[in-house]
Amino acid sequence: MTLADKTAPAQSQALTFEVDLHAPVQAYIAAMPGWKSAVGKRLDALIVRGVPRVRKAVKWNSPFYGVAGQGWFVSFHVLTRYVKLTFFRGTSLRPLPPGGTERSGEGRWIDIYEDDELDETQLTSWVKQAAALPGWIP
Numbered sequence: 647m648t649l650a651d652k653t654a655p656a657q658s659q660a661l662t663f664e665v666d667l668h669a670p671v672q673a674y675i676a677a678m679p680g681w682k683s684a685v686g687k688r689l690d691a692l693i694v695r696g697v698p699r700v701r702k703a704v705k706w707n708s709p710f711y712g713v714a715g716q717g718w719f720v721s722f723h724v725l726t727r728y729v730k731l732t733f734f735r736g737t738s739l740r741p742l743p744p745g746g747t748e749r750s751g752e753g754r755w756i757d758i759y760e761d762d763e764l765d766e767t768q769l770t771s772w773v774k775q776a777a778a779l780p781g782w783i784p
Contacts, residue, residue, distance in 0.1 A: 668702050670702075670703065670704040671690065671702040671703070671704055671709045672690075673704075674686075674704050674708075674709050675687055675690055675709065678724055678729075679724070681760050682724050682729050685729050685758055685764075686709070686722065686724075686729065688764060688766075689722055689729075689731060689769075690709070692766055692769055692770055692773065693711050693720065693773050695770070696770045696773035696774045696777070697711070697713065697773060697774065697777040699713070699714070700712070700713065700777070701713065701714055705721075705784075707723070708721045708722060708723040709721060709722060712781050713777050713781060716777075716779075716780055716781045717734075717780065717781025717782050717783040718734060718781045718782045718783070718784075719733065719734060719735065719773075719776040719777050719779065719781045719782070720732065720733050720734065720773060720776055721734075725757075727759065727760075728757045728758055728759045728760075729757075729758045730745075730755050730756075730757055730758075731755055731756050731758060731769075732753055732754075732755040733753065733754050733755065733772060733776045734752065734753055734776070734781060734782035735752050735753075735776060735779045735780070735781070735782070736752060736753050736754020736755065736772075736776070737751075737752045737753075737754060738752070738775070738776075738779055739754065739772050739775050739776060740775070741768075742754055743755060743756050743772060744756055745757060
């Protein structure tokens with residue numbers, strides 16, 4: 647048995663573990679009702695394309711996306727009539743995402759309704775910008 651033979655199973659297990667970390671988010675997206683599931687799939691794919699080493703988790707009934715060692719940078723949440731995509735350091739993004747109030751601190755968001763067209767170019771830009779910033783650590 648060579649050294650390569652001895653390390654191959656460990657590498658395989660590490661890869662499986664990494665894939666399994668994404669399973670709760672995929673299950674959440676699959677359970678989103680109606681048209682919202684398709685939006686969730688598009689958002690998830692867009693975030694993964696923009697930040698290939700993204701970390702995922704479901705917290706407080708929402709998918710969270712982050713960068714190891716930096717914290718969470720974006721999340722989305724299903725509401726009755728729309729999906730809310732929230733950037734935790736959104737006031738640092740250019741151009742500013744449209745949602746926000748005086749009480750929302752650094753957070754900015756966009757509300758995505760059923761018939762909305764997603765500007766994937768702009769969303770990808772915001773995702774990449776947000777991932778480069780220090781994230782939110784609960």
